[in-house]
Structure formats: C-alpha cells, structure tokens
Amino acid sequence: MSAESHCALELLDIRCTFRSKDDAGQRYTAVADTTLRIREGEFVSVVGPTGCGKSTLLNVGAGLLAPSSGTVKVFGEPLVGINARAGYMFQTEALMPWRSARDNVMVGLQYRGVSDAEAAAQAEQWLARVGLSGFGDRYPHQLSGGMRKRVALAQTLVLEPDILLMDEPFSALDVQTRQLMENEVLDLWASKKRAVLFITHDLDEAIAMSDRVVVLSAGPATHPIGEFTIDLARPRDVAEVRTHPRFVELHTQIWNVLRDEVLKGYAQQRLKVA
Ligand SMILES: Nc1ncnc2c1ncn2[C@@H]1O[C@H](COP(=O)(O)OP(=O)(O)OP(=O)(O)O)[C@@H](O)[C@H]1O
Numbered sequence: 001m002s003a004e005s006h007c008a009l010e011l012l013d014i015r016c017t018f019r020s021k022d023d024a025g026q027r028y029t030a031v032a033d034t035t036l037r038i039r040e041g042e043f044v045s046v047v048g049p050t051g052c053g054k055s056t057l058l059n060v061g062a063g064l065l066a067p068s069s070g071t072v073k074v075f076g077e078p079l080v081g082i083n084a085r086a087g088y089m090f091q092t093e094a095l096m097p098w099r100s101a102r103d104n105v106m107v108g109l110q111y112r113g114v115s116d117a118e119a120a121a122q123a124e125q126w127l128a129r130v131g132l133s134g135f136g137d138r139y140p141h142q143l144s145g146g147m148r149k150r151v152a153l154a155q156t157l158v159l160e161p162d163i164l165l166m167d168e169p170f171s172a173l174d175v176q177t178r179q180l181m182e183n184e185v186l187d188l189w190a191s192k193k194r195a196v197l198f199i200t201h202d203l204d205e206a207i208a209m210s211d212r213v214v215v216l217s218a219g220p221a222t223h224p225i226g227e228f229t230i231d232l233a234r235p236r237d238v239a240e241v242r243t244h245p246r247f248v249e250l251h252t253q254i255w256n257v258l259r260d261e262v263l264k265g266y267a268q269q270r271l272k273v274a
Helices: 054-062 101-111 116-129 145-157 175-191 203-209 245-273
Strands: 007-019 027-039 043-047 069-074 086-089 163-167 195-200 212-216 224-229
Touching: 007 054, 007 195, 027 043, 027 054, 027 195, 027 224, 043 054, 043 203, 054 086, 054 163, 054 195, 086 145, 101 116, 101 145, 116 145, 145 175, 175 203, 195 203, 203 212, 203 245, 212 245, 224 245
Parallel strands: 043 195, 043 212, 086 163, 163 195
Antiparallel strands: 007 027, 007 069, 212 224
C-alpha cells in the first residue's frame, strides 16, 4: 500500500476565493496553496489567528464548500458532494429544540432507514457513553451547555463516521466542563481511532489533544506555515499534560511560529472594523 492510501482525508493544493462581503466587485482569497493530509486514526489540530480560514478548510473537507481550485480526497477517492464518511461538530450545536435528547441522537440513524426501536436503543447506548444515562427524555433547554455538547457528540458518533470534523466544539464552555469534554473525546477516540480534524483557537487544547498540530498563517491567502508532531505519551489527561516539561517545550516552539500571525490577524481585524 502506498503512503497516500493510508490517508483518510487529503486537502491538496486548495485555494478558496470569495466575493468580498463588502464589495461584490472585489475578490478575497481566504486560503491558498494549502495541502493537509490526515492519516487514518490520526488526531490533527489546525490552529491559526482569528478569521484566517480554519472553518473554510473544514467546510472544504466536509464537502460543504467546493474549493476554487485543488482536490479533496477521502480514503484516496476524489470527493464529490458531501463527505459521507465524515461527521461534524460545530461551535454551536444544532440540536432540535422540539426533540428530546434521545430523539436528537437517533435522528441521523432514522434518516439512514434504521428502525425506530433499533435507533432508540443505539441512541441510549451512546447517551450512556457520553455520560448521559437517564437523560434521554430531557429536551435541549432542560440540559446544561456541557450536557448539550455531550448530546451533540453522541449525535455525531452514533453514525460511526470514519472521519471527525470538529470546529471549536468546546469554545463556548467553561474551563472545567471543557476539560472534562476534551478528556471524554480523547477516551472515545482511543477506543475506536478515527481520523480527526480539530479546529481551535486554543494552542493548549491543540497540543493536549493531538498527534500533530498544523499552524496556519494570517490571511489573506492563508496557508500552513508550521507542522509539529506532538510526541507526548497517551493516554493523556488534558489538564495534567499541560504541566509536562515536553508540553511546555512544544508550546514555546509552536507559539514562536503562531505569535506573529496572531498579531497580523488582530491588525487586519482592526482594519476591517475601522
Ligand atoms: N462565504 C464567504 N464569503 C465571503 N468571505 C468569506 C466567506 N466565508 C469566509 N469568508 C472570509 O474568509 C476568511 C476566513 O474565514 P473563516 O471563517 O474560514 O476563518 P476562521 O479562521 O475559521 O475564523 P475564526 O477563527 O474567527 O472562527 C474571513 O476573512 C472571512 O470573512
């Protein structure tokens, strides 16, 4: 087997150009010259300054956005339309408020034609795995922010996707709940390793969770400017690992690359607002 055939997701020489939101005559190249490969079972985080193009890349990998040029491959095959091998988790979870937690988790299975009884049984199993046994009848408004995230996680994982695409899934949570969720995701990931593309602002989170961290430049024409293998032992506790000397060393190395881009990103945001 060639090295390429071990890739779950490949973004090859991607470029994304948009019509400017402010002036339809202007074009804005958000992403250019970007190649990103995620191997089967690998956990890769992408960090970069605000507004640089992280979500754009994730949407390209999901098949929700066609790149202006470049190719996306899923398990070696060119992607056409939506990436059916991928599950997504976004910053704001999209639970249906009129459905109970159980009904939210089972909806994807029902779309696939799984019987209601079977879908409900699988939903209960996944609710238990994310620590929500007994909460299946609750509606989203009856759950805390952390619990809603768990439901969203169960909703994604019940479909057993081979690739997980996560766009700042825990950024809205308080620090303690966030660390609990991060550890839970790592446990679930360790039990059945899927390819993960994890987008985050938070360098600590990226290092604590990942096998590899990719740093993006500030826009326009965002592209990878650094790639770091995270050689910290697993299993990891995301809070404890932060005190490890190797963590601190990696953090310093990556921040040296990221810092200037973050400053450029802020400067551009100020210009946009001005
Ligand atoms: N549909 C679109 N039309 C026009 N411009 C867009 C569109 N989508 C994204 N952009 C622009 O492309 C750039 C990258 O956006 P994107 O949301 O991918 O960044 P991000 O790194 O995920 O941001 P954040 O860190 O703030 O979540 C931004 O300047 C954004 O305004």
